[in-house]
Each structure stands twice: as structure tokens, then as C-alpha cells.
Amino acid sequence: MGTQVQGRTYRLVISGYYGFRNSGDEAVLKSILNALSEAQEEAGIQIAPVVLSCDPSWTKEMYGVEAAHRMRPADVLGAIRSSDGLISGGGSLLQDATSAKTIPYYTGIIKLAQMLGKLTFIYSQGIGPVNRGWMNPLIRSVMKKSSYISVRDEASAGLLADIGVDRNRIEVVPDPVMGLPLVAGAQTGGSGARTAEPAGERLPVVGVSLRYWRKDYADLTRAASALAMLARQQPVRLRFLPFHTPDDAMASEFVMERLGAIGGSTAELATPGEDPQQMLLEVSRCDVLFGMRLHALIYAANQQVPMLGLSYDPKIDSFLKRLGLQPIGSTDALDEQAFADAAGELLAPGGAAAWRDKHRDAILKLKAEAQVPAKQIADFLRQYK
Incomplete structure (x- = not known):
């Protein structure tokens, strides 16, 4: 040396x-x-x-x-x-x-x-x-x-x-992004994304990160059905997060157009800009994240946001395994009722806290490493x- x-x-x-x-x-x-x-x-x-x-x-x-x-x-x-x-x-x-x-x-x-x-x-x-x-x-x-x-x-x-x-x-x-910090002074923890809504009318935020993968779009169609079932079962705010523009924004719009009637729920496309820390802030303000992009799931883990991963590649399964998790589905199969039930459990009172208690040690270990x-x-x- x-x-x-x-x-x-x-x-x-x-x-x-x-x-x-x-x-x-x-x-x-x-x-x-x-x-x-x-x-x-x-x-x-x-x-x-x-x-x-x-x-x-x-x-x-x-x-x-x-x-x-x-x-x-x-x-x-x-x-x-x-x-x-x-x-x-x-x-x-x-x-x-x-x-x-x-x-x-x-x-x-x-x-x-x-x-x-x-x-x-x-x-x-x-x-x-x-x-x-x-x-x-x-x-x-x-x-x-x-x-x-x-x-x-x-x-x-x-x-x-x-x-x-x-x-x-x-x-x-771990992936380097496990160590990415939020912008200093950022407001997190879910409430920051919903401060404009009157108290008592706030909808839980479900972040959604999808991408094009199958040429027949069957994976996105199934994702739309699963999200629609969740949105009909309970009022939620579906917030689509495009990680790779313009493709992910187009994939998100494809899904949003197929949601159909979702009762008291809402759906919207976020525009966080090009700074990765702004996207990290967006994810930190979600109550649950449904992610297909690997880094959407990594962002969620970084901020201890409960997640449901949709696998399109072994790297998704590998990352989830390190947290003690399994994908909720894949680009070949997604049970809409199982998805809605799993998301509902995480959104129920105490669901997110229980998830964090279970996975916090694994997350903190990855952040340090x-x-x-x-x-x-x-x-x-x-x-x-």
C-alpha cells in the first residue's frame, strides 16, 4: 500500500x-x-x-x-x-x-x-x-x-x-440510495403531502410507481384493477410517481385511465422534478408505496414507508428478501383482492407502525452498510x- x-x-x-x-x-x-x-x-x-x-x-x-x-x-x-x-x-x-x-x-x-x-x-x-x-x-x-x-x-x-x-x-x-438523505428541513411522515386538506378529510396516500414492461400491457391492466379495488374498498389518494420520464408518466396515465369509478378516492400524477431528493421527499409523504421500480422500493425503505413490490426482475425479489418481504405479485400475475387486502392492512390503524417495528432493524442495517x-x-x- x-x-x-x-x-x-x-x-x-x-x-x-x-x-x-x-x-x-x-x-x-x-x-x-x-x-x-x-x-x-x-x-x-x-x-x-x-x-x-x-x-x-x-x-x-x-x-x-x-x-x-x-x-x-x-x-x-x-x-x-x-x-x-x-x-x-x-x-x-x-x-x-x-x-x-x-x-x-x-x-x-x-x-x-x-x-x-x-x-x-x-x-x-x-x-x-x-x-x-x-x-x-x-x-x-x-x-x-x-x-x-x-x-x-x-x-x-x-x-x-x-x-x-x-x-x-x-x-x-446495499444499493447506494439506501443512504440518500432527505433535503434538510423537509416535512415528512405523510402529513406534508396533505396539508391542503381539511383535518378529518385527509385521505391516506398510496404512492404508485409503475413502468412499461410487457408489450401487451397486461401487467399495467392488472395493476389498474388492483388499485381500483383498493380505492373502492376504502377512500385513498392514489399518487402516481414517475421515476423515469416521460415513459413512467405515460405508463401512469395508462393505468389512471383504466381505474374506472373509484368512489371517494382520487388519483393524480405527481411532478416532483429532476432532483432525486425531491422524489425521495414525495415517497416519504406516502402512507404506503406500491412499486415496480427498484428505486421506488429503495426510497420507501429509506424512509420506512410500508411497501408492496411488483416484481418484473429478480433484483426486485432480491431487495425485498433483504427486508424480509416478498412481492405482492409480478408482471405475470397479480391477485387484485390479495393486493387490496394487503394494502388495507397496512393502511389500517396501527398497520404502518407494526410494519416499521417488524422491518426497522433490517432497514437501519442497510442504511449503515x-x-x-x-x-x-x-x-x-x-x-x-
Whole structure:
């Protein structure tokens, strides 16, 4: 390792799916930046982040950090060449379910940094699925040469081990967003979202985070039926939260149009803006969250909001399992009566408190562990010669 260096500034490039206004991925970036800021103080060093973004100007304005365009080779090369190392950070970066280009891109960025002699760190990534076997050597190669590897679940660690990465070098940690704080002074706990309503007329807020997945929209149609049954059984305020605009807003509108008559309940589409902490605030003001997006569920756990998860990917099941929960349904099956009953139990007097009592310890453990990768990286840099 060498002699400890106190006070030195380290430039770290951060690579991920940033600048696309996806609330979940932007929350990952915000969480990493916050964690690094805290970790650098403990380690007695300075970290200067440089974010690879599809919209560097927006990223710079949003987070107050240096940014370079992720799709301009000269900009990427210049950022990495002038850095001390690279963090490949958060999210489901190394998977080929969404595109065959994703893994080559992100491993290519890591490989470039390694070819330039830079330190590389893997920060709480979700690995897989990897359906194309020829991509395994790409992943294995960059992992073996990285100074630190952390993944966000056991399944990711197992996948890396299966393709030849030493399991003892892989640390399993929570998603970075478990450590994201609310904006200082924010009003939370449910009442903040309903202050405009007269006392005695407040409806419990059910946050809803859905996305397009099935091409026949059968999953969204079933979600609409389940939400409508809940809304007919008891008055609620269905507040749709689009994590990835405009797609999630369109999916929400699709569901809202199919709710039909919902009695004394209401339905609305939230517009929290592009700051991930504003979306976190929106979630904190829900009494229950029905979520399909992984980061909607992570936001809910972060704020100890009772949740019902709809699974479209193993990462949903994996996260819920860490909290001692199971999905209420999937994109292939959702029992509307079971959903309405489960939501009703959480909304009943004492239901939310009982849920928090049962899951609080697991949540607090994940929140504390979410800071581990930043501390490990800062400590490595502090001791690196």
C-alpha cells in the first residue's frame, strides 16, 4: 500500500447511467457523491469527482461537480487520463437484458482506465442477467484488475464468482440510495403531502410507481384493477410517481385511465422534478408505496414507508428478501383482492407502525452498510502510494 498521504486531492471519474433524468440512477449518483464527501473527511483526503454524463451541463448544475460527455471518446479519454482513478458506480450497469451494447460500453470504460494505469473501483453494482456468454470474459477481465469490488446483492456476487472472479474479493452491500438523505428541513411522515386538506378529510396516500414492461400491457391492466379495488374498498389518494420520464408518466396515465369509478378516492400524477431528493421527499409523504421500480422500493425503505413490490426482475425479489418481504405479485400475475387486502392492512390503524417495528432493524442495517463502499475507497486512496 505504501505511506499514508493526508490531505491530498484525488480526481475520481464516476461512470454510470447519468444525465438521463432517470430518478433512480440520479439518486445513485447523488448518494455516491454524498457518501464520498463524508468518507473523504473521515480519511483526511480530498476527492474531486468527475461524472461521465449524457448531459454534462445539467449534471454540473444539478450536483456542482465537474462532468464530461459519456459518449464523446475524446472527452472520456481526457477525463480519465487526468484522473487518479475511476468508479464504475451503482445501478444495473453490467447486464444485457436492455441492450447488447451495455456491457461492452461499461466494461470498455473500466478497461480504458486500467490501460491508462488508473485505479478502478466497482461501487455497489447489480450484475446480470448476462445472456450472452461471450460477454463473461469482458466482465471477468475488468473485475480481476479492479482494486475494490462491491455488489448490491448475493445473486450478483454469485454470478461474478461463476464467471471466475474470486468470491473473497467481492463485498455485498446495499444499493447506494439506501443512504440518500432527505433535503434538510423537509416535512415528512405523510402529513406534508396533505396539508391542503381539511383535518378529518385527509385521505391516506398510496404512492404508485409503475413502468412499461410487457408489450401487451397486461401487467399495467392488472395493476389498474388492483388499485381500483383498493380505492373502492376504502377512500385513498392514489399518487402516481414517475421515476423515469416521460415513459413512467405515460405508463401512469395508462393505468389512471383504466381505474374506472373509484368512489371517494382520487388519483393524480405527481411532478416532483429532476432532483432525486425531491422524489425521495414525495415517497416519504406516502402512507404506503406500491412499486415496480427498484428505486421506488429503495426510497420507501429509506424512509420506512410500508411497501408492496411488483416484481418484473429478480433484483426486485432480491431487495425485498433483504427486508424480509416478498412481492405482492409480478408482471405475470397479480391477485387484485390479495393486493387490496394487503394494502388495507397496512393502511389500517396501527398497520404502518407494526410494519416499521417488524422491518426497522433490517432497514437501519442497510442504511449503515450503504456507506461502506465510499469508506473503503477513501481508505484505499488514503493509504495508496
